Amino acid sequence: MHSEILAPVVLLVAWTLVMLVWMLALRIPAMSKAGVDLGKLVGSKGSDADRILPAEAQWKAHNYNHLHEQPTLFYAIALALALLGQGHGLNLWLAWAYVLLRIAHSLVQATFNKVSVRFLLFLLSTLVLVALTLHAGVAVLHQQAQPAPIETTAMVVDR
Numbered sequence: 528m529h530s531e532i533l534a535p536v537v538l539l540v541a542w543t544l545v546m547l548v549w550m551l552a553l554r555i556p557a558m559s560k561a562g563v564d565l566g567k568l569v570g571s572k573g574s575d576a577d578r579i580l581p582a583e584a585q586w587k588a589h590n591y592n593h594l595h596e597q598p599t600l601f602y603a604i605a606l607a608l609a610l611l612g613q614g615h616g617l618n619l620w621l622a623w624a625y626v627l628l629r630i631a632h633s634l635v636q637a638t639f640n641k642v643s644v645r646f647l648l649f650l651l652s653t654l655v656l657v658a659l660t661l662h663a664g665v666a667v668l669h670q671q672a673q674p675a676p677i678e679t680t681a682m683v684v685d686r
Contacts, residue, residue: 532614535622536605542630543594549637550587557584582640590636594629597649597656601625604659611666621659628652 557580558565573592577585605622608614614622632648635641 530609530612530614531619532605532609532622535619535626536602539594539598539601539626539629542626542633543591543598546587546591546594546633546637550591553584553587554580557581586640587637590633593636594633597653598629601629601656601659604656604663607663608659608666611663611670613662613666618659618662621655621662625652625655625659628655 554576558576561579563576563579573588576588601622605614608618608622628648628651632645632652635644635648
């Protein structure tokens with residue numbers, strides 16, 4: 528089964544990997560410059576780096592973490608819509624809108640990090656996710672409300 532809604536899902540996963548590479552490319556040199564010896568770190572958390580690394584290096588790490596939060600709901604809803612046969616039309620457009628808003632959110636957070644802009648992008652992407660969720664819920668309820676097809680078989684008796 529192929530559903531068009533899988534394309535934005537794949538793009539958001541790919542974007543998450545781009546953010547991972549961007550984060551590592553900036554964070555590892557920043558850690559080295561700050562005198563952090565990865566071989567000696569025991570039991571620390573990523574948030575501990577906020578105290579010693581430049582904010583600009585951490586912004587990418589924060590966004591990478593954000594891409595593992597709300598987008599997981601998007602993945603679930605997009606896959607549900609695909610399985611329900613509803614991964615086209617308006618739902619496809621909404622899925623693309625969600626992904627593009629999340630990419631814009633990443634770029635804002637990773638570069639100039641203005642919270643008011645980030646919040647607007649987050650709010651808009653959340654509203655799109657709500658719409659996708661409502662559409663999936665309606666599709667599930669609609670499919671449950673339809674009676675199951677009656678299968679008939681003919682029996683042939685040979686005399």
